[in-house]
Amino acid sequence: MSVTVFVPGDSSAxxxxxxxxxxxxxxxxxxxxxxxxIVRNGSRGMAWLEPLVEVAxxxxxxxxxxxxxxxxxxxxxxxxxxxxxxxxxLGPTGQIDWLRKQTRLTFARVGVIDPTSLDEYxxxxxxxxxxxxxxxxxxxxxxxxxxxxxxxxxxxxxxxGIKWKTVLGAVGDRKYVVCNADEGDSGTFSDRMVxxxxxxxLIEGMAIAGLALGATEGWIYLRSEYPDAERTLLTxxxxxxxxxxxxxxxxxxxKRFDIRxxxxxxxxxxxxxxxxxxxxxxxxxMVRPKPPLPAIAGLFGKPSLIHNVMTLAAVPLIVERGGAxxxxxxxxxxxxxxxxxLAGNVKHGGLVELPFGVTLRTLLDEFGGGTASxxxxxxxxxxxxxxxxxxxxxxxxxxxxxxxxxxxxxIGHGGIVVFDDTVDMAKMARYAMQFCAIESCGKxxxxxxxxxxxxxxxxxxxxxxxxxxxxxxxxxxxxxxxAASLCAMGGLTPSPVLSALDQFPEDFGLRTAAxx
Amino acid sequence: xxxxxxxDSTTEHQLAAIxxxxxxxxxxxxxxxxxxxxxxxxxxxxxxxxVPRLALALNLSQAExxxxxxxxxxxxxxPPGRHVLKLxxxxxxxxxxxxxxxxxxxxxxxxxxxxxxxxxxxxxxxxYCLGNCACAPSLMLDGKTHGRVDSARLxxxxxxxx
Numbered sequence: 001m002s003v004t005v006f007v008p009g010d011s012s013a014x015x016x017x018x019x020x021x022x023x024x025x026x027x028x029x030x031x032x033x034x035x036x037x038i039v040r041n042g043s044r045g046m047a048w049l050e051p052l053v054e055v056a057x058x059x060x061x062x063x064x065x066x067x068x069x070x071x072x073x074x075x076x077x078x079x080x081x082x083x084x085x086x087x088x089x090l091g092p093t094g095q096i097d098w099l100r101k102q103t104r105l106t107f108a109r110v111g112v113i114d115p116t117s118l119d120e121y122x123x124x125x126x127x128x129x130x131x132x133x134x135x136x137x138x139x140x141x142x143x144x145x146x147x148x149x150x151x152x153x154x155x156x157x158x159x160x161g162i163k164w165k166t167v168l169g170a171v172g173d174r175k176y177v178v179c180n181a182d183e184g185d186s187g188t189f190s191d192r193m194v195x196x197x198x199x200x201x202l203i204e205g206m207a208i209a210g211l212a213l214g215a216t217e218g219w220i221y222l223r224s225e226y227p228d229a230e231r232t233l234l235t236x237x238x239x240x241x242x243x244x245x246x247x248x249x250x251x252x253x254x255k256r257f258d259i260r261x262x263x264x265x266x267x268x269x270x271x272x273x274x275x276x277x278x279x280x281x282x283x284x285x286m287v288r289p290k291p292p293l294p295a296i297a298g299l300f301g302k303p304s305l306i307h308n309v310m311t312l313a314a315v316p317l318i319v320e321r322g323g324a325x326x327x328x329x330x331x332x333x334x335x336x337x338x339x340x341x342l343a344g345n346v347k348h349g350g351l352v353e354l355p356f357g358v359t360l361r362t363l364l365d366e367f368g369g370g371t372a373s374x375x376x377x378x379x380x381x382x383x384x385x386x387x388x389x390x391x392x393x394x395x396x397x398x399x400x401x402x403x404x405x406x407x408x409x410x411i412g413h414g415g416i417v418v419f420d421d422t423v424d425m426a427k428m429a430r431y432a433m434q435f436c437a438i439e440s441c442g443k444x445x446x447x448x449x450x451x452x453x454x455x456x457x458x459x460x461x462x463x464x465x466x467x468x469x470x471x472x473x474x475x476x477x478x479x480x481x482x483a484a485s486l487c488a489m490g491g492l493t494p495s496p497v498l499s500a501l502d503q504f505p506e507d508f509g510l511r512t513a514a515x516x
Numbered sequence: 517x518x519x520x521x522x523x524d525s526t527t528e529h530q531l532a533a534i535x536x537x538x539x540x541x542x543x544x545x546x547x548x549x550x551x552x553x554x555x556x557x558x559x560x561x562x563x564x565x566x567v568p569r570l571a572l573a574l575n576l577s578q579a580e581x582x583x584x585x586x587x588x589x590x591x592x593x594x595p596p597g598r599h600v601l602k603l604x605x606x607x608x609x610x611x612x613x614x615x616x617x618x619x620x621x622x623x624x625x626x627x628x629x630x631x632x633x634x635x636x637x638x639x640x641x642x643x644y645c646l647g648n649c650a651c652a653p654s655l656m657l658d659g660k661t662h663g664r665v666d667s668a669r670l671x672x673x674x675x676x677x678x
Contacts, residue, residue: 012648015663047650186606189647224553224590225646227659262546263553265588268644282548282574284587300545342650344611349650372612381607385644417608417649431610435644441587 002035003081006054006061008111009040010196011228012189017068018051024072025053034081042197044111045351046098054093057083063090098367103329104353105337106313107190110197116235118243121200127245129316133208134253136319141212142168145315147323149335153310154180155386155412155488157401160311166295167213170303175215177206177257178280178299180308181222181229182264182271185384187343187415191309193351195222195229198313199236200245203259205312207250208319209305210257218259219299221276224266233261268385268439272487273306275441286441287487310339310413331357334400344417345371361395363416375420379504381428383412385435386492388499389425408499410492425504430458432496440489447490450481454497461508471510474501526565533558534566538573548574548584552591560600561592589641596639597632599677602656605642608649617653620667625674637678 007022022038029036044052052065062083071088078086090096113120133141146161183191194201206218222230237259240246248256262280264270270279274288277299298304318326327335334356340363342349347369371377379389387410397407404411433454442448454477460470478494485491501508537554541547555562562585571578585591604614621627627640648654651663657673
């Protein structure tokens, strides 16, 4: 009787040696004639413990980590296949505090199941939402999404239900469900973890949306930086189609929905929904003016529901348990949970799914455990490269879309990048402008030219060249970019720049008295 | 642009790869990116000779095709070295010392961004996030991501690629 051993196949775990650990376990098991079945699961999201190896014992799954290939012999000596004691033993996985304190709705299966096993997906509650949706009308499915309070898990955080209603009411000979899997924000990886760790969840969410809205085609726009996710998704799509969850006759309903995957090509701007549509159509990823809204005239001019992975991945549970259940989590108008991502200079980084309303301080202290370098935290950037830098004085603001925005922040995709006190915030402000210059699609002038001028002005400020006049010029430039850019790329680049300038003026050679 | 005959540098093998990608994928909706990816997956870059062929097959102008190739960071117009190393330059990796890795690549290994090392071993490219931000700093070598990269690990990866 072989013992099941889980070694994550998640690309982050692989990046720190999970493949070598899996090979080593297989080799030693063969040498010692102790048969094992190695499952390459997703990651539990405890990045500092990767590669995290789990052994299925009669009682529960026992975790060991971080495991190096050179530890494997000693693990066998310690009887880890029976959960034996060893210095890397972390106990039953589900009892690890960091995991136990989370509310994993979207990430319930990630790290638990074999990602591309249809049997395991079904055994862990998969497809219940889709089967239920097949018995519902489009209007009633949209009502559940409305009632759930779900908002896009992206920059604008617009209510998802309104988008669904618009697409439902739009007229077209063909409609699309487009999944924005161009997770380009630095410090974010929740989309990747779901695509690699529970791909059927995304497929199910897209299929429900398709059935609800009468869309027959689902397109996934996946960034090229995620080759592992591409392989996993392509396998999962094929399996789902072969099993009748996709295709011309979804589960015998006579309704058609199928999914195709397209690979991006390294352009950050293609995470902006209209630039993504252009790219899917085979063009340069240039932002389209709105209106028309993509819900009315989107991909190939047809009504299109566009959501990112996290938004679509929330849908199966909302349909299964009802919108009210989902809305019972969270605070204010920020309903449900958000998979936060702790990244950068953080001791215990990874994926923390919690209801909205938690504070940054809780995330950084209770989960993050401070910086990886052991130095004090000086700033965090929330919401990707277009998000503001926040000093510790603002860590007690609850992560609620409205309250956080009032404090000058943007939750966005929930990425939190931590910096210690060695960070040069003027350099980070320069980087924000430089990133905009590199990634601007070039369609509008404030973004295309403003970003390059921004780099130059910040260079002058840092060099002490007519500092006060150039700070005034930088503020003026940011004002123009904010007000006159076509999309959020140019419009929000001033957010990290000005937050750095306002919160950390000393890094720009200014008197700290200017702090606001 | 002229409809010149294939330049000497475009080999039979390359033309065959271009034509095969076009033939396989031209009927897709929005076929240009998938075809460009297929060509680059096969050849490591998109030869100039692909432009007129793509334009003809997809009923686009050569300027449009050229514009798409130039827009996306992924597509190369010249062959890369034997290995492609993409170092993440984004915030989370900066917070964990990726700038020092970039300097080490430049000074110890003769690798600068957008160029191939003199021995032809490594083409260094910047990348803005590999989604490995909790195991920063990260780089991707020939499609495989490596996390928690310190200078010793970087040296080993680079030497292994030489």
